[in-house]
Amino acid sequence: MDEFEEILQDFLIEAFELIEQLDQDLVELETRPDDLDLLNRIFRVAHTIKGASSFLNFDVLTHLTHHMENLLNMARHGDLVIDANVMDIILESIDLMKALLVRIRDRGEDSGLDVSGCVARLDAVANGDAAPEPVVEIAVIQEAVAMQVDEEEPDYSTMSDAQVEAEIERLLAQKQAEVAAKRSGSNEAVKSEEAEPDYANMSDAQVEAEIERLLLEKQAQDAAKRAQKNQNTAPQASVAPSTPAVVTPPVPQPKVEVVPVAKAAPATPAPRRSEPKEEGDSKGGGVEQTIRVDVKRLDHLMNLIGELVLGKNRLIKINDDVEERYEGEAFLEELNQVVSIVSLVTTDLQIAVMKTRMLPIGKVFNKFPRMIRDLSRELNKKIELEIAGEETELDKSIVEEIGDPLVHIIRNSCDHGIEVGEVRLAAGKSEVGTIQLKAYHEGNHIVIQIIDDGKGLDADMLKQKSIEKGIITEKEADAMSEKEAFGLIFRPGFSTAAQVTSVSGRGVGMDVVKTNIEKLNGMIDIDSEVGHGTSMKLKIPLTLAIIQALLVGVQEEYYAIPLASVLETVRISKDEIYTVENRSVMRLRDEVLSLVHIGDIFEVERVFDNSEHAYVVVLGLAESKIGLIVDTLIGQEEIVIKSLGEYLKGIEGIAGATIRGDGGVTLIVDVAALMQMAKSVKSTVGSENGETKKLGAKNSSSDYCVMVVDDSKTDRTIMRKSLEPLGITLVEAVDGVEALNILKQGDHFFDAMLIDIEMPRMDGYTLASEIKKYNKYKNLPLIAVTSRAGKADRMRGVESGMIEYITKPYSPEYLMNVVKRNIKFNEGL
């Protein structure tokens, strides 16, 4: 990257940071048009951007900002009163400036946008409304001084050098008197800087005063906000007002910069500290130390922490296993200590890194005062915005996603919620409508609440509209609770606005809200009272990379469900599941909850499942709810989200994968997608039994399959010989481990197993209890064939899940009969 590119990047970063604060300042300015400090701040933004853009040869941007600055400068010097009209033009020009900056960021050039109209209006305001001619010129010339010779400046290109100089001389004399009167304090001696020779002689004091003032203000802000940034901005700020000839930044050392701030601040016309809002910014007076870090590095750090969390989970699991095996051993305590320290530190580390990624939500909230102002003018309503909790922090990635939904919600509140003044007065409310925007933490979530005191949502009206638009049927409408009816506003295509305005009414916005909030695993809760207003609560998890999850099991598979979306879990018996219009539902207190089996969503093969009970995980996302039937609940675990990679990306219903303590991979459920899928999945909750029978159907003797597990070759042969007459398929395994592997591979569908008890590697009891762990084999008949005939042995056999106990030696007929009975031989033929 060459030098120019680097400077350009710095410029863009700075410019976007500046305009972020700008909107809020401008709106505030309207209420307090004579606040010099605010004006100065706004002026400075225009000024800085102009200076830098001229240096970088962005002529269009320079042209525009030049005229903006011009106007603002007049206001700053009290020569122009800022009223709503002037404000409109200023805002328009700011928007244009933003557009230009975006263009520069994206394409590296600023051509293609027409600024002449805006410039003309800026000038018209400057010339028309404002004061005497000389003042305008002063402003212009001051610009020239500040900006340095801009060849394209039409004002000067027509004049001869002498003329210009004479003019400047005259005006400056006048101006200096003014300036001197206004802020004599800032005339303190300053380092002498070499300005462009033309101006050096006559405008020394003025130029220096200006440079000094701008620098000081800039430093005051920057130093307070981020000492680091100073090194970048100081040179730019100095280049802008003085001249390209001044190459050396006047105050290159951050330390030095801080000193003049303290000295000079009281000297400025409107001391910064008089503003209560500024207190926050300037507290610490430059002592606060921050560094800029590339987001990529933070992401990498977060990934590493993720690995560590996985390692920690694994360590905890191993510790548990070891504890079980070596109960009471002395070294256990030591191990325990180490494990708990590691896990504690990991958690702390994770929180610390998460914190470094946190940004105050104020970054998003900042743009709303401006938006409300524009909207209220456009809609002819009086609306006030109250913001609380803008210092609430949340993850950077979420801050980026949350902006759009909030814009839509607030627009909606302004357009549909708040009534026009007369209606409000008639309803006995204050003429000015209020929208409150609040953010606060609640457990592992951040809650953003948008409350308006408008006309509220009318459930019946919403239903009516939805029926008209064909979004729901009348039958559905009748069954809807009030809350569900409120949820209708999130359906695509829904709008209550009688006509489409430029603000809203297309029925898209709230759909966007829902999608974005779902993407963040958030929930939306609407509360409304007709005539009193609406409150919308967005509940969003604090971070996205490492989450708490509920692990559930279905057959032999496990899935992780983000805990943020889990409302509750219930254990129900199969009779509590009803079928309504081909879908399964259940009653949950006073609600009807639609159900879907996780196995139906993820195509899990269900071989046997005769358990009388099922677990229902109640999932809530945005405003909808669904019950997910699972076989088992494993528990809660902290998981690290990993992507499935390019090859497997975009699988419906799967948000990613995580690695569990045992090293296995567990898939993470994408709750939003799952809810979508649930709508189209055919319910099989009730039809399980039929399927089971079909799978078990036998057409010939060889379809029956029995596994013989015995470590003695002789014994296996005896069993084989005994069962040969039946003509059934026999599979042999030499011990428990092999038997289990054969079962897992699923090449055969076994009707029964003959198991020896005494075997190397894994004995019969262990094998039996291992097999019974699998849902699939819950009903697989296990027959012990052993020489151990003691009562205790039999008991153990029953405990581990054996259903028959054959003692060696046995007659071939006896064995055959037992097997026949257990595999229901020929019953199905």
Place this chain on the structure above:
Amino acid sequence: MSEKLQQIINRQNQALVGDDQKVDEVIQLVGFIVGEEEFSIPILSIQEIIKPIGWTRVPQIPSYILGVFNLRGSVIPLIDLRARFGLPLQKHTDETRVIVMKNGDDVAGFVIDRLTEAIRMPKRDIGPAPDTISESETMIDGVGKQADRIVTILKVHKLLERNF
């Protein structure tokens, strides 16, 4: 300045490519069996070869993708080459291996029946893929002729390409 630099870099690259061609007349392949046939892939596209380990099934994907497995903290897809080539499935044996192939950022594990050997093959012994198969569809990069046998060389990037 930067243009000049670019030119120099280009020239150097060209020189390097030239060198490569001289040295690279022999390419190294790793041979393996899937079904009845012997295939091979360039050794440089192999990240590692491991014994089969447990995997997790992933729903809604073609059946030749067995699922995903954990390779030292990365979640990687596991593809059964028998199924990929339309051959009947076979139980894993002691000789079954998983070849982890990579092409840029794309990584996947491929289940093969057994490994044969590392093959050094002069480039001139490699013929093109049979032209009965259309160029864009085929997974075959070329056919290597050795004294007693023919080895099919596969396109790794094609194997790693998502085609569903």
